[in-house]
Amino acid sequence: MRAFGADTRLPTVALVLDLLRERTTVSRVELAEATGLTRATITNAVRKLIDLGFVHEVGTARSQRGTPRRLLELQPKACHMVGVQFDSYAAVAVVVDLAGAVVARRELPAPGGRDPDAVVPEFAALVRDLLASAGLARPDVLGIGLATYGPQDRDAGVLLTPQPTPAWQGYPLAAALAEATGLPVAIENDATAAGIGAQTPGDPQPNFAVVFMSGGIGAGLIIDGRPYRGATSNGLELGHISVDSEGPRCVCGNRGCVDGVAGPVAVTDRARSDPALAARLGLVGDPLADFRSVAAAAAAGDPEAGALIGVSTRALAVAVVSMVNLLDVGRVVLVGNAFADIGPVYRQALQDEVDRAVFMRHVHEVRVELAADVSCAAAVGAAMVVLRNLLESPNVGDRPAEG
């Protein structure tokens, strides 16, 4: 098993780039002050970022003591990264710049029950289209981050799970997409990517959990700005914690899993089991589309739809309280396309239960928030993983030895 991922400090180049994303223009002296690192360390990191073309010197400012300070500026268009997030039911691709801004986005056809041999070439073609439409050529792009189900072997770039179909398990996913696009590919757990995508530079509270709800329910944990991954890139499998120890066995083996009560698939299965309700709500058999229909009906006052959403919010709230009690975090961020319309209803239900039931509520506040872009944050996080991998590589920005 690999290291758990939360043990190392961010490398200096990554720290400096984050500060530049936060402040846009900054001097080396300010960087040293903000990080507590020495001038020499900062100068070395800045030199690497200038060599990479990520940062330019853009003039000088006078300090209070009159010494001129050269100002540094992030070059957000110096390179771009692609992020793709998918599960069985939905897929989305984004292109982000160095500042983390989304410059292009596109929904991709969901894999459904198809095997990777069919899906990967389709993803590759659509990513190439997306880059062309954004006016980007291959040399402008650092790589592709691909966020999906755990468990995973991130080093090997393969999934260790038979989702969406058995053919995905052990399939050389990263290698196949890399070959089809000519770009390096890194894989990432979708909920972890959601956590990375929900971060903002300069966040004063870089410790938080995310709840990621798409077809299923997952979660992620960011500790001091870095993701907690667990042994097999499968921290945190929130959907499969039990909220009913005497409940039915889930396909995962556990009893009374919250995903089987609260998840969009469970909610829409229940809705479709009532033909009159299914007809009234116009359900079509696509869990995420149908979940939005149930949610819209609930919001419009349909009592049966409201009851289904109520069962989901209550069970998810119990699971989130358990997660907060285990992790002692002060913030929970909701991410994922299942929250696209009904996010505020879930946010309020979770906040109410957290305020009522969390063990530490008398000691510190626990805020439940909706991510700014619930549908794309995981894809954005996957894209940012590509940049992080570059910045965390030991030789980033090293000049080639002179021969």
Added chain:
Amino acid sequence: MRAFGADTRLPTVALVLDLLRERTTVSRVELAEATGLTRATITNAVRKLIDLGFVHEVGTARSQRGTPRRLLELQPKACHMVGVQFDSYAAVAVVVDLAGAVVARRELPAPGGRDPDAVVPEFAALVRDLLASAGLARPDVLGIGLATYGPQDRDAGVLLTPQPTPAWQGYPLAAALAEATGLPVAIENDATAAGIGAQTPGDPQPNFAVVFMSGGIGAGLIIDGRPYRGATSNGLELGHISVDSEGPRCVCGNRGCVDGVAGPVAVTDRARSDPALAARLGLVGDPLADFRSVAAAAAAGDPEAGALIGVSTRALAVAVVSMVNLLDVGRVVLVGNAFADIGPVYRQALQDEVDRAVFMRHVHEVRVELAADVSCAAAVGAAMVVLRNLLESPNVGDRPAEG
């Protein structure tokens, strides 16, 4: 809120001391090879440890190339640390040496419903006795680690919880015990201390969770050898995750908490509610003593006692599966005096359910283990916190500036 604690690497002096605990005798070259650090960094750390008296040079060995290497040896008796772990129902103190070996131990009177003004002087007197009986004077002792309930403010040395009685909340616990003993005092979450105490130097799997069961149920998480603490030294509140979302409200605010089903207080409350059973088992009203009686009767084949233990093991197993699904760990260690006799029964029940129900079971094994010393590991961990705090202080072993 303070940093979450799992973000920084172990300082070099701590790494070197851990290697010396593991190997007893080692050369600087071997230390550099084992850590991947430079000779200069190792030489500096070793110099600090020699200055502290923790390490001696003990002769030379010839390397394969014939260069003599000076051998370093840990001096386990160079100093000692005291660890105290308590809750309402039980308290224990240990003295450990630099190698982490227990050189003295003693049960202390449980606080019960008493206020800290009564308990702290008693603890202080008994710790002084314990040190005297071990032949140790104050200068031989680095300090006292005190492990108990979270949430806590570790920096301030105060508890943020009204346990065992309201007077403990905000009481200057560390300062009062320090004043009464003349030794520095650090406080720690008991389950986190259990995790630290369950570590062994050179552990090839330094990522694991502990389940700590004394009067209540807690848990801890060790990531790459360092404890995860959460915002208020209250990671992980395993006892208050819900195993029944429709269950009764717990005093903590959550519903269907596992502590209310599986914990020793719940088990013995249930046993005592049946007067015939209580009489047959000789219950006396002390939850931990009575829990051992119920456990002993269950082991001897008493069906009612067996049923009570079965309810506890099943609920705890469900909670542990949820915890493993969230944390994606490969190892769970059981610690705490509630496991003193019946530990193997719990271990087997938890292993069975983990094997049956954990999400990642097809990808990696999850082993459930009993700690080598279930009753003292948390106190040992508290003692080791004192050493860690010293080794992690920025100026450890620095020579005073020459004037």
